[in-house]
Amino acid sequence: MLSLMVLLPIAGLLVQGFSAGIPAFLAAVNTPRTWAALFLSFRLSLVAALFNLVFGLVLAWVLVRYRFPFRKVLNAAVDLPFALPTAVAGIALTALYAPNGAFGHIAKDWGFKIAYTQWGILIALIFVGLPFVTRTVQPVIEEIAREVEEASATLGATRAYTLRRVIWPMLAPAALTGFALSLARAVGEYGSVIFIAGNIPLKTEIAPLLIVIKLEEYNEPGAAAIGIAMLVMSFGMLFVINAAQVLSRKRRGNV
Amino acid sequence: MQIEIDEISKEFGTTAALTPVSLSIPSGALVALLGPSGSGKTTLLRILGGLEFPTAGRVLFDGSDATRLTVQERRAGFVFQSYALFAHMTVFENIAYGLRARKRATRPPAAEIARRVTKLLDLIQLPDIGARYPSQLSGGQRQRVALARALAIEPRMLLLDEPFGALDARVRKDLRQGLRDIHDTTGLTTIFVTHDQDEAMELADLVVVMSMGRIEQIGRPQDIRARPASAFVRDFIGA
Amino acid sequence: MSDLSHPVPASPFRPAATEAPWLRITLTIAVVAILGVLLFAPLIAVFYEALREGVGASLATLANPESQSAIRLTLLVAAFAVPLNAVFGVAAAWLITKYSFRGKAILITLIDIPFSVSPVVAGLCIVLTFGANSWAGSWLVAHGLPVVFAVPGIVMASMFVTFPFVARELIPVMVEQGRAAEEAALTLGASGWRVFFTVTLPNIRWALLYGVLLCNARAMGEFGAVAVVSGKIRGLTATMPITIEMLYNEYSSVAAFTLAAVLALLALVTLALKTLLEWRYADQLAATHRH
Numbered sequence: 001m002l003s004l005m006v007l008l009p010i011a012g013l014l015v016q017g018f019s020a021g022i023p024a025f026l027a028a029v030n031t032p033r034t035w036a037a038l039f040l041s042f043r044l045s046l047v048a049a050l051f052n053l054v055f056g057l058v059l060a061w062v063l064v065r066y067r068f069p070f071r072k073v074l075n076a077a078v079d080l081p082f083a084l085p086t087a088v089a090g091i092a093l094t095a096l097y098a099p100n101g102a103f104g105h106i107a108k109d110w111g112f113k114i115a116y117t118q119w120g121i122l123i124a125l126i127f128v129g130l131p132f133v134t135r136t137v138q139p140v141i142e143e144i145a146r147e148v149e150e151a152s153a154t155l156g157a158t159r160a161y162t163l164r165r166v167i168w169p170m171l172a173p174a175a176l177t178g179f180a181l182s183l184a185r186a187v188g189e190y191g192s193v194i195f196i197a198g199n200i201p202l203k204t205e206i207a208p209l210l211i212v213i214k215l216e217e218y219n220e221p222g223a224a225a226i227g228i229a230m231l232v233m234s235f236g237m238l239f240v241i242n243a244a245q246v247l248s249r250k251r252r253g254n255v
Numbered sequence: 256m257q258i259e260i261d262e263i264s265k266e267f268g269t270t271a272a273l274t275p276v277s278l279s280i281p282s283g284a285l286v287a288l289l290g291p292s293g294s295g296k297t298t299l300l301r302i303l304g305g306l307e308f309p310t311a312g313r314v315l316f317d318g319s320d321a322t323r324l325t326v327q328e329r330r331a332g333f334v335f336q337s338y339a340l341f342a343h344m345t346v347f348e349n350i351a352y353g354l355r356a357r358k359r360a361t362r363p364p365a366a367e368i369a370r371r372v373t374k375l376l377d378l379i380q381l382p383d384i385g386a387r388y389p390s391q392l393s394g395g396q397r398q399r400v401a402l403a404r405a406l407a408i409e410p411r412m413l414l415l416d417e418p419f420g421a422l423d424a425r426v427r428k429d430l431r432q433g434l435r436d437i438h439d440t441t442g443l444t445t446i447f448v449t450h451d452q453d454e455a456m457e458l459a460d461l462v463v464v465m466s467m468g469r470i471e472q473i474g475r476p477q478d479i480r481a482r483p484a485s486a487f488v489r490d491f492i493g494a
Numbered sequence: 495m496s497d498l499s500h501p502v503p504a505s506p507f508r509p510a511a512t513e514a515p516w517l518r519i520t521l522t523i524a525v526v527a528i529l530g531v532l533l534f535a536p537l538i539a540v541f542y543e544a545l546r547e548g549v550g551a552s553l554a555t556l557a558n559p560e561s562q563s564a565i566r567l568t569l570l571v572a573a574f575a576v577p578l579n580a581v582f583g584v585a586a587a588w589l590i591t592k593y594s595f596r597g598k599a600i601l602i603t604l605i606d607i608p609f610s611v612s613p614v615v616a617g618l619c620i621v622l623t624f625g626a627n628s629w630a631g632s633w634l635v636a637h638g639l640p641v642v643f644a645v646p647g648i649v650m651a652s653m654f655v656t657f658p659f660v661a662r663e664l665i666p667v668m669v670e671q672g673r674a675a676e677e678a679a680l681t682l683g684a685s686g687w688r689v690f691f692t693v694t695l696p697n698i699r700w701a702l703l704y705g706v707l708l709c710n711a712r713a714m715g716e717f718g719a720v721a722v723v724s725g726k727i728r729g730l731t732a733t734m735p736i737t738i739e740m741l742y743n744e745y746s747s748v749a750a751f752t753l754a755a756v757l758a759l760l761a762l763v764t765l766a767l768k769t770l771l772e773w774r775y776a777d778q779l780a781a782t783h784r785h
Contacts, residue, residue, distance in 0.1 A: 010607075012623030013615070055528065062525045066518055074526065076769040080533050082708070083761035083768075085715025087735035088754040091742050092536035095543050095751075102539070103531075127532060146511050147339035150306050153326040153510035154333035155353030155408055165356070169343045181609065188612025191717035191735065195742065208614035212722060215621065224622055227615045234610060306510050326510045 013231075016224040028225035033201050034210060038229060041207040042237075044118060045186035048125035053179045056133025057171065063134070064141040078131050086128065086191025093124055094195040116198030121206065124193045125186040132185065133178030140174045173245055180241040187234055256317050256411045256444050257282040258303065263312035265298055265468075272298045273468045275312060280461070282317075285438045286446045287455035290465035291491070296448045297416055299465070303446065304414050305329040316411065332405030332443070336417040338397045340389040346400050347372055347385035353408035375403040378437065395426040402437065413438070415447035419454060431458050452492055456480065464488050540758045543751035555749035556756070563729045564737035564753065568714050570645070571733060575652040575713045580706050583660025588694075590661075591668040592676075608657050616654050617722025620647055643725030648733065651719035656709045663705035667698055700775045704768060711764040715757055 018025055028034070063075050081089065097104045097115040107114050114120050144167065152162040190208040197204045207230055214223035258280040265273040273295045280286055288296040301307040303314065305326035313322045321329065341349050350372045354363055363371070376382050379399040389397055398418060405413060418434065419427045435458060438445045449455050455462050456476040464471040464479065464487075472484040483489040512518065544552050555561060586605060590598060608616065624631045624641035634641055641647040675697070679689045695702075717735040724731040732740065734753055741750035 008623055010619055012628065013619045016622040016628075058521060059525050059529070062521050065512070066522050068522050068526075072769075074529060076765055077529065077533055079765055079768065080537065080761065083711045083715075083764045084537070085717060085735050085754075085757045085761070087717040087738045088540060088715070088757050088761075089536060091738065091750060091754055092539045092543075095539045096535055102535070123532075127536070130532065145337060145339060147335040147337055148341065149511035150326070151333065151335055151339035151404075152341075152352070152356075154304055154306070154329075154331060155356060155404065156327045156330065157352070157356035158327065159513060161356050165352075166341055184610040188610075188615065188718075190612065190614045190721070195739075208612050208718065211614050211618055215618065215722060220622060220625070220627060223618055227618045230612060230615060234612075238610060308509075 013224055013227055016220055018228075019221060024221065025225050025228070028222045029229050033205070034207075034226055034229075036202045037205050037207040037210045038226070038233070040118070040121075040205070041187055041230075042233060044122050044125055044206075045183055045189075048122055048129055048186045049179050049183035051126050052129045052182045053133050053175060056130070056178060056182075057137060057175055060134040060137040060141055064138055078134055081128050081130050086189070087195075089127055090124065090192040090195035093120070093127065093192065097123065097196060115196050116200075116204065118204060120196035120198070121193050121204060124196050125189060128189050128192050129182035129186045132182040133175055136174045136178035136181070137171050140171055144170060176241060176245055180238055183237060183241075184234055187230065187237075258412065258444060258446075259313075259315035259318070260299070260303075261313040261315060263299070263302060263309045263314065265295075265302065265307065266310045271468055273302075273309070276468070276470055278463060278470060278473065280444060280446065282444055283442050284444055284460050285435070285458065286444075286461045286463060287459035288446060288448045288463050288465060289450070289452060289455040289491075290471075291450055293467070294465040295468040296463075296465045300414050300416055300446060300448050303329075303412075304331045304333045306333070330408060330411045332408060332410030332413045334398075334401045334405050334413070334415040334418050336420050338389075338401040338421075340397060340401060340404070342389055344388075345385065346376075346381075346387050346389070346392070349389070349400060350375055350404045350407050352404065371407060372403075375407055378406070378440070379403045379433070393426075394422050395430055398422065398430060399433065402434070406437070406441065410443065413441075413443045413445040415445070417449060418447055419449070419451075427454075434458065456492075464491065466491075537758060540751060540754050543747060544755040546751075547748050552748055552752040552755070555746070555752045558749065560728060560732070560737060560741070561749065561753055564732055564734045565756075567645070567648075567732065568734040571648050571652050572710055572713050574649045575656060576706060576710045579653055579656055579709050579713075580660050580702065582657065583664060583705060583709075584698075584702065586661040587664035587668055587698075590665055592673060605658050605661050608655055613651075613655050613716065613718030614722055617651050617719035620650055620654070620719075620723050624650075642723055643727065643731060645731065647723040648720050648731060651723045652713040652716050655716050655719050656712045659709040659712065660702065660705035663701045663708070664698055667701040668694075671697055700771055704771050704775065707764050707767055707771075711761060714760060 059078070063071065063078075094115055095101050097107070097120055099105065099108045099113065099115070101115070104113075104115055114123065148166060149162055152166045153159075157165070188208060190206075190212070193206055194209055197206060197209070199205050199209060207226060211223045211226050211230075214220075214226065258278075260276060260278040260280075262275045262277055263273055264271065264275045276295070276299065288299060290296045298307060302309050305324060305328070309322065313320055315321060341352065344352065351368050354368045354371065357363075372385065373382070376385055379402060381396060381399060384392065384396065384400075389400070392400065398421075402415075402418075415434075419430060422430065431454065434445075434447075447459075456479075459476060461473065462476050462479055463473050466487050472479055472488050474482075479488065480492060483492055513521070556565075586601065589595075590602060621642050622628060624634060624647065626632060626635060626640075626642065631640075631642060639646065641650065675693050676689050679693045680686075684692065715735055716733075717739070720733055721736060721739070724733065724736055726732055726736055726740065728740070734757055738750050738753050738757075741747075741753065
């Protein structure tokens with residue numbers, strides 16, 4: 001029943017996508033507009049996930065190690081992008097970053113446009129992927145024994161060296177998992193992006209939106225083809241990240 | 256190196272971990288800080304290592320003031336109760352860590368580091384475990400690796416926090432002799448913390464009995480046994 | 495052993511295992527500022543835009559038939575999707591943690607698929623499988639049960655997207671608890687169902703509630719998957735998020751943001767409950783960790 005619920009629809013996707021044969025599938029994917037959308041989605045998702053990797057690590061560190069007022073409120077708020085519906089996030093971000101919005105207004109004074117450009121998409125993707133790295137890394141930081149850091153210091157290592165050679169290797173597997181989740185989420189994101197993106201073909205049109213457009217044109221095989229291309233690319237990326245993780249785990253023995 | 260502890264006190268918030276404590280440790284001695292938990296012995300050790308800073312008082316190394324030196328500047332070989340080995344590094348990398356962490360100007364070349372690590376592995380009588388990870392070692396082996404790692408930085412003194420605490424009774428006896436041997440070959444001033452009076456009496460040249468943040472008695476094991484200075488020492492030794 | 499808090503020393507020296515004070519302060523301020531811009535500003539923007547023309551005006555938009563039917567539909571979808579997923583989630587977690595069987599690894603992977611698949615692709619899959627052009631779809635339509643562009647499709651899409659939440663929360667808790675208590679109950683002669691209701695369920699109730707909360711928040715707020723399968727028929731298949739989009743695109747800003755504010759409140763309540771549960775549940779978990 002369970003596998004049926006997940007597997008049947010995916011089988012449906014594959015059947016439809018290849019129903020007209022491989023050449024038709026390639027023809028549907030191989031258009032400038034589709035390539036532009038796929039490239040845009042993956043490129044911006046990668047940048048957003050990288051930002052979230054770095055910021056997520058710092059955020060997790062600050063939340064676990066430092067003490068400051070409202071720390072617990074901040075900690076709870078990190079999950080907001082998980083809880084807030086994407087459409088709500090989408091219109092809220094647009095309201096802020098549109099040229100007449102609070103932040104967009106400032107950007108405009110500086111001769112800068114955020115909403116309806118790739119910057120707007122990037123901000124939306126950062127928003128939806130924000131919690132992943134922090135939430136995967138936080139428990140690992142909590143587990144680090146203080147003596148390990150002290151041992152490093154007694155051996156003469158500076159704090160920076162300790163962070164790089166002792167702490168980072170401990171956090172890396174969890175951070176990579178969070179990065180992968182954040183990336184996968186960003187690639188597939190739709191609701192929070194379409195409002196702020198402007199959706200100009202070849203420029204700010206993301207791949208999931210293109211699927212919706214094809215469906216609205218009753219071009220089901222075309223939509224299926226893009227869907228398959230996205231699935232293949234996402235799984236490819238996840239595979240690379242998982243392989244990297246397995247390798248690093250092998251390198252450190254059966255810890 | 257000769258160590259002088261001059262009227263050191265330490266407060267954590269409102270609780271006093273050390274009421275002013277003074278102690279003079281001759282160069283090359285093997286000293287035990289003996290006392291029950293909460294007696295301040297670990298705090299004193301951590302102050303010597305630069306992991307904790309005193310609320311008042313001074314620490315002198317060979318007569319010069321070391322109170323303000325950072326952990327890194329102290330060059331104290333420190334062995335933690337949990338050993339605190341780096342789980343993601345091999346034994347070799349663990350021991351080489353302190354040398355590799357040095358600034359480029361003072362860092363020995365790779366071949367020299369390898370030579371020193373091999374020599375230390377021989378010293379702890381575990382020549383063949385360089386490629387293993389800490390998770391693949393027994394408790395006794397981990398303790399000796401932690402010792403080798405502390406020795407690799409050519410420390411000015413050796414500080415050990417309950418070095419035998421996490422081991423079972425049989426291994427404990429063997430490793431006591433191991434520490435004695437290493438102390439005798441290196442000639443380093445060595446201070447270890449323990450709550451086990453047998454261990455202190457058997458191993459140390461000088462025993463410092465502590466209780467509730469104060470030093471109760473300082474002396475050679477046989478003197479302390481013969482003439483306990485207070486009821487507390489008599490109880491604690493007699494137990 | 496001391497806990498993980500690193501007390502700032504009374505003396506001017508800092509302990510070995512922290513960063514320099516200037517760095518700590520800089521990082522803390524940076525983190526607070528970035529979170530303020532990234533998280534709190536959008537949240538404030540929702541309520542600001544909703545109340546732009548006063549409380550009365552925004553409340554009035556909630557009374558319009560479009561918003562009313564959207565709210566009703568969203569509640570209806572959640573009423574189906576959440577309990578069904580709670581049951582499936584418990585069943586899946588139970589299977590995975592209490593039995594070993596062939597294909598267990600595949601089942602674990604399956605549970606996670608909705609996390610790595612775009613909601614739009616998920617919706618697309620449902621359209622292609624159950625749409626009017628498909629074999630299953632035409633059969634269903636012929637028997638008077640259309641899925642796509644109808645409520646069953648929306649429920650299905652919501653379920654697909656929220657499927658992992660309950661199982662993911664339960665699996666670690668059930669692994670932790672092991673089978674000892676249940677086996678003890680069985681040897682005492684309790685039947686399988688009785689064991690489930692008297693031993694298993696009480697043990698997992700907080701984790702279950704936690705999973706259900708997350709599942710509910712996501713089900714009510716799902717947009718991408720629902721946008722694809724619903725057909726966005728006003729008054730019939732437009733859920734709250736879909737209605738927000740339609741109102742927003744028609745420049746009914748206050749109405750769109752008021753509906754958004756309702757969902758944002760739901761999100762805040764979810765977060766608050768989740769945090770409360772975490773405190774409670776952390777005690778329980780910490781207790782099991784310590785022994």
